[in-house]
Amino acid sequence: MSDRTAKPGKKVLQRLGMSQLQCDLRAMFRVQPAARAMVSGLGRIGEYLGADYLVVHARIGANFLSEEFSDEFEPSDQLRDVVNGAMGDVMDGGQARCIRLRSETDGEDGPTVIAAILHDDENEPAGAAAILLRECARERAVEVFSAFESILGFISVLVSQDPAGANQAKEGAKKNEAALIGVEAEDPMQLAFHIAGNLANRHGLDQVAVGLVSGKRVRVASVSGMDVVRASNPGVKWIRDAMEEGLDNADPILFGGDESEGTPDCDYPLHRQWHQEVSGDTVGTLPIRFGDRIVGMVAVRQSPGAGLQAKNLEGFQEELEPYARLLPLAQRANRGIVRHVADQAVSGVRRVAGSTVRRAALTFVAAASLVYWLMFGTMSYSVVVNGRVAPAQTQHISTPQDGTLDRVLVKVGDVIQPGQLLAELDTHLDQLEASELQAQIAANVVEADRALVEQSAVDRRVLESKRRALEAQLAIVNQRIERGRIRAAAGGVIVAGDPRERIGYPLQAGYELFQTARQDRVRVIMEVPEDSIIEARKADHAQFLMAARPDDGIEIGALKFPPAAKPSDTGMVFEVETTLVTSDVEGELLPGMEGVAYLELGERNAWWVLTHRISDWLRLRFWI
Numbered sequence: 001m002s003d004r005t006a007k008p009g010k011k012v013l014q015r016l017g018m019s020q021l022q023c024d025l026r027a028m029f030r031v032q033p034a035a036r037a038m039v040s041g042l043g044r045i046g047e048y049l050g051a052d053y054l055v056v057h058a059r060i061g062a063n064f065l066s067e068e069f070s071d072e073f074e075p076s077d078q079l080r081d082v083v084n085g086a087m088g089d090v091m092d093g094g095q096a097r098c099i100r101l102r103s104e105t106d107g108e109d110g111p112t113v114i115a116a117i118l119h120d121d122e123n124e125p126a127g128a129a130a131i132l133l134r135e136c137a138r139e140r141a142v143e144v145f146s147a148f149e150s151i152l153g154f155i156s157v158l159v160s161q162d163p164a165g166a167n168q169a170k171e172g173a174k175k176n177e178a179a180l181i182g183v184e185a186e187d188p189m190q191l192a193f194h195i196a197g198n199l200a201n202r203h204g205l206d207q208v209a210v211g212l213v214s215g216k217r218v219r220v221a222s223v224s225g226m227d228v229v230r231a232s233n234p235g236v237k238w239i240r241d242a243m244e245e246g247l248d249n250a251d252p253i254l255f256g257g258d259e260s261e262g263t264p265d266c267d268y269p270l271h272r273q274w275h276q277e278v279s280g281d282t283v284g285t286l287p288i289r290f291g292d293r294i295v296g297m298v299a300v301r302q303s304p305g306a307g308l309q310a311k312n313l314e315g316f317q318e319e320l321e322p323y324a325r326l327l328p329l330a331q332r333a334n335r336g337i338v339r340h341v342a343d344q345a346v347s348g349v350r351r352v353a354g355s356t357v358r359r360a361a362l363t364f365v366a367a368a369s370l371v372y373w374l375m376f377g378t379m380s381y382s383v384v385v386n387g388r389v390a391p392a393q394t395q396h397i398s399t400p401q402d403g404t405l406d407r408v409l410v411k412v413g414d415v416i417q418p419g420q421l422l423a424e425l426d427t428h429l430d431q432l433e434a435s436e437l438q439a440q441i442a443a444n445v446v447e448a449d450r451a452l453v454e455q456s457a458v459d460r461r462v463l464e465s466k467r468r469a470l471e472a473q474l475a476i477v478n479q480r481i482e483r484g485r486i487r488a489a490a491g492g493v494i495v496a497g498d499p500r501e502r503i504g505y506p507l508q509a510g511y512e513l514f515q516t517a518r519q520d521r522v523r524v525i526m527e528v529p530e531d532s533i534i535e536a537r538k539a540d541h542a543q544f545l546m547a548a549r550p551d552d553g554i555e556i557g558a559l560k561f562p563p564a565a566k567p568s569d570t571g572m573v574f575e576v577e578t579t580l581v582t583s584d585v586e587g588e589l590l591p592g593m594e595g596v597a598y599l600e601l602g603e604r605n606a607w608w609v610l611t612h613r614i615s616d617w618l619r620l621r622f623w624i
Contacts, residue, residue, distance in 0.1 A: 018147065018150070018151075021044065021045070021048050021151070022154055024041075024044055025037075025041050025044070025045075025151075025154065025155065025158065026158060028040050028041050028044075029041075029158040029159070034158075034159050037158075038056065038058075038067065038155070039067050041155070042054055042056065042067060042068070042069040043069050045069075045148075045151055046069045046131070048147075048151075049131060049133075049144055049147060049148060049151075050133065050144075051069070051131040051132060051133060052070070052073040052132050052133060052134045053068065053069070053070050053073055053075050053079075053083070053131065053132040054068065054069040054070075054129070054130070054131045054132070055067070055068040055069075055080075055083060055084075055087075055129065055130055055131075055325070056068075056118070056127065056128070056129040056130075057084075057087065057127050057128060057129075057325055057326055057329045058118045058126050058127020058128065058129070059120070059126045059127055066322050066323070066324070066325035066326050068325075073134070075132065077291045077292055077293055079132070080290075080291060081328075082099075082101065082113060083113055083115075083130045083132060084130075084325075084328050084329055085343065086099055086113045086115040086130055087115045087128040087129070087130050087329055088128075088329055089115070090115045090116060090117055090128050091117065091125060091128050091329075094117065094125070095117075096114070096115060096116035096117065096145070096148075096149050097114070097115050097116075098112065098113075098114050098141055098142075098145045099112065099113045099114075099115075100112055100138075100141070101113060110135070110136070111132065111133065111134050111135065111136070112132070112133045112136040112141045112144075113130060113131070113132055114130065114131050114133075114141070114144060114145050114148050115128055115129070115130035116128065116129060116130075116148055116149045116152045117152070118152055118155065118156055118159075119153075119156040120156070120159065126156075126159075128329070129148075129152055131144070131148060189221050189222065191323070191326060191327070192210040192212065192221035192222040192296075193210075193221075193222040195208075195210050195222070195298075195320065195323055196208040196209060196210045196222045196223065196224045196298075197222075197224055199224075199298070199300075199316065199319070199320070200224040200225075203312075203316070204306075205224075205300050205301065205302050205308075206281065206301050206302050206303060206306075207223065207224055207225065207299075207300070207301040208223075208224045208298065208299070208300050208301075209222065209223040209224070209236075209239045209243075209298070209299040209300075210222045210296060210297075210298055211239075211240065211243045211296060211297040211298075211299070212295075212296055212327065213247060213294050213295055213296055213297060216244070216247065216248075217244065218240055218243040218244050218247055218297050219231075219240075220236050220239055220240050220243070223235075223236065223239065234277075235277075238270075238273060238274040238277050238278075239274065239299050241270040241273065241274070242268075242270050242271050242273075242274045242283065242285050242299055243285055243297040243299055244270070245268055245269075245270040245271060245285070246271075246285030246286070246287065246297055246299075247287065247294060247297055249268070250287060250294065251287070252284065252285065252286040252287070252310065252313040252314060252317060253268055253271055253284055253285050253286075254282065254283075254284040254308070254309070254310045254313055255268060255271035255272060255274075255275050255282070255283050255284065256275045256280065256281060256282040256283055256304065271283055271284075271285070274301075278301060280304055281301050281302060281303055281304060282301070282302050282303070282304055282306070282308045283299070283300070283301050284299070284300050284301075284308070284310075284313050285297055285298065285299045285300075286298050286300075286313045286314075286316055286317050286320075287317075288317075288320050288321075288323060288324050288327065289321075289324055290324040290325055290327070290328055295324060295327045295328050296323070296324070296327045298316065298320060300313070300316070373606060374606050374607045374610070375607060377605075377606040378603040378604060378605060378606060379603065379604060379605075379606045379609045379610075380600070380602070380603060380604075381601045381602065381603070381604040381609050382598045382599055382600050382601060383528070383532045383535055383536050383539070383598075383599040383601065384596055384597070384598055384599075385526050385527055385528050385529070385532070385536075385576075385596065385597050385599065386526070386527050386594070386595075386596060386597075387524055387525065387526040387527070387544055387594070387595050387596060387597040388524075388525055388592070388593065388594045388595075389522050389523070389524060389525075389546075389589055389590065389591055389592065389593040389594075390522065390523045390524075390525050390577075390591055391495060391517030391518065391522060391523065391591045392517070392518055392521035392522050392523050392579055393517065393518045393521065394495070394515055394516065394517050395489065395490060395492065395515070395516045395517075396512055396514075396515055397422065397486065397488070397489075397497075397512070397513050397514040397515070397516065398509075398510050398511055398512045398513060399425065399486070399507045399508070399509055399510065399511045399513060400483045400486070400509060401425070401480065401483055401484070401509045402506070402507070402508055402509050403425035403426060403427070403484055403506070403507060404425060404426040404504065404505065404506050404507070405423065405425060405426070405499060405502050405503050405504065405505060405507055406424045406425055406426040406427075406484075406503065406504075407423060407424045407503070408422075408423045408499055408500045408503060408513075409421055409422055409423060409424075410422050410423075410494055410514070411494065411498060411500070412494050412495065412496065412497065412498055413493065413494060414493070414494050415491075415492075415493050415519070416488045416491060416492060416493070416494060416516065417488065417491050418488055418489065418490050418491050419487050419488060420487060420488045421485055421486070421487055422486050422487060422488055422513070422514060423486045423499065423513055424484060424485050424486065425484035425485075425486070425507075426484070427480070427481045427484040430477050430480050430481045430484070431481060433477050434474055434477045434478060434481065437470055437473055437474040437477060438474060440470050441467055441470045441471060441474065444463055444466055444467040444470060445467065447459075447463050448460055448463040448464060448467065451463060486513065488516070490516075490518075491518075491519075492516040492517050492518050492519055493516060493517055493519050494514050494515070494516050495515055495516065495517045495591055496514070496515035497512065497513055497514035497515050499513045499514075517591060519582065520581065520582055520583065521579055521580065521581055521582065522579070522580055522582060522589045522591065523577050523578070523579055523580075524544055524554075524556055524577060524578050524579075524580060524597070525575050525576070525577045526542070526544075526559075526575070526576045526577070526597045526599075527568060527570075527573040527574075527575060527576075528573060528574045528575075528576050528599075529570070529571060529572070529573055530565055530571065530572045530573065530574065531616070533561075533565075533574050535601055536561075536574075536576065536599050536601075537561055538601055539559065539599040539600060539601055540557065540559065541555060541556065541557040541559070541600070542555075542556050542557075542559065542597045542598060542599045542600070543555055543556070543597065543598045543600070544556055544595055544596075544597045544598075545595045545596055545597075545598070546593050546594070546595035547593070547594055547595050548593055548595075549587060550595075552586065552587060554580070554585055556578050556580060556597075557578065558578050558579070559576050559577075559578050560576065560577050560578060561574065561576050562574055562575055562576070
């Protein structure tokens with residue numbers, strides 16, 4: 001790149017002073033309307049600063065101004081986007097910015113964009129302006145930055161003074177109804193509403209809609225006569241479809257007018273659908289262009305006898321041309337934080353990439369590096385499976401004999417000790433029988449003593465035999481009473497069983513009352529799918545993450561692989577398990593907890609890790 005633009009700029013600054021420029025601008029604003037004076041002053045400002053390209057998007061009084069100046073230099077669309085992006089950033093941040101598009105290397109001058117804010121008579125932001133210097137040293141950029149900000153401040157003062165020329169322009173704008181008074185240029189939705197209402201009122205159209213273009217899609221931002229535009233509205237859907245068809249065509253489309261009916265070239269199905277849904281009204285769409293890019297779409301509708309023709313669409317397009325520069329700026333100013341950060345990242349990449357050749361080289365290097373890593377690099381490979389915590393050992397406590405349930409002393413979740421009384425059966429009749437037997441034994445003892453006194457050996461032997469029989473019966477009854485008291489054989493926690501609803505009901509021997517589990521040990525059961533079991537068998541340890549504590553991983557080892565699979569809701573799985581001592585694990589491990597287990601299998605080829613599931617599926621389905 002030559003230094004033609006840098007050297008003349010320095011000579012101009014030596015020849016002209018800031019005072020002379022201010023005098024010239026004051027004279028322009030004194031005899032001309034503010035908007036026209038701004039257009040005339042762009043060339044003078046660009047000459048003074050030695051700028052290759054200068055652009056301004058602002059609201060001057062009652063008019064929207066979107067003009068540019070170029071010193072025999074036509075910027076590309078990409079460069080225009082960078083400049084407009086800088087203007088949107090200063091509108092967002094409220095401060096002027098100086099952006100070096102390429103870092104300085106070995107003293108070589110680099111292109112520089114300087115953007116600043118214009119203020120209105122109420123000291124509110126009314127727009128922004130920016131200049132581009134294709135070759136500018138760092139010291140020169142600081143000087144131009146200061147001068148440009150001072151010039152825009154001086155212009156803001158001139159605009160706020162409201163000279164006679166500006167008053168005349170405002171009066172003409174009121175008569176023409178073309179001014180968009182009070183429109184916030186940084187709000188694309190409000191700008192779209194005013195464009196639609198202004199065009200409909202000026203030409204007496206039944207309906208006008210404005211859409212914002214993003215890629216190949218159109219978002220309907222405003223429809224005249226509608227306060228709220230909902231994408232689900234059928235009428236809005238017909239308009240959006242017609243706009244997207246017009247976006248693909250890239251030229252104005254009229255359907256239903258005298259010039260379009262019966263012409264094969266005008267048979268656009270989406271316009272035809274809109275035309276039919278609005279009872280045969282004439283409909284049309286036209287693009288709003290900014291350079292070679294379409295930034296917006298306008299849809300119009302008019303009654304059949306109103307004489308809407310294709311040449312009218314061309315006239316509308318010329319009227320809307322000034323808004324072509326405002327729409328991208330307004331959309332950028334209204335960006336959310338995520339979109340703003342994304343645009344900043346893309347802009348930074350473009351600045352680092354530089355020219356097209358450099359971008360192509362960087363892209364090639366990145367693609368080659370990715371391919372090399374896929375072919376020769378490695379990744380950590382693991383099998384991720386579902387897991388759950390289960391009791392290590394369970395015990396079922398049942399009724400030892402037939403009987404009626406009388407009391408229940410524990411419930412689910414209680415910790416029990418060995419020998420603790422858990423429940424009782426009704427043993428009232430057995431206790432009565434035991435009392436009767438004890439009385440009979442006592443009477444037998446008295447009779448045996450009498451036989452001893454009378455020295456009757458036969459009677460004494462008979463009585464002793466009868467007493468032993470009664471004692472045996474009492475032992476059986478006492479054992480039955482004790483078996484009615486249900487106790488814990490070992491310590492643990494009750495994990496299932498709530499027989500309190502069965503109190504007073506007769507139960508058969510073997511009826512399960514409780515299920516207990518040990519507290520000191522648990523099992524972790526992992527459900528490994530059958531397509532991963534071969535690889536999983538190579539793992540000697542795993543890491544278990546519970547849904548209740550996803551931040552704490554539990555290392556587990558001594559995996560036990562079963563010999564056969566079991567059916568599950570997701571297919572055939574192998575239940576791999578291991579036992580953990582709860583005292584060795586931080587936090588609680590309760591039966592029923594679920595999570596995921598990672599079976600680490602070491603490093604594998606990156607390409608295989610990323611694609612083996614797809615290739616395996618293709619082999620199984622298509623025998624590839």
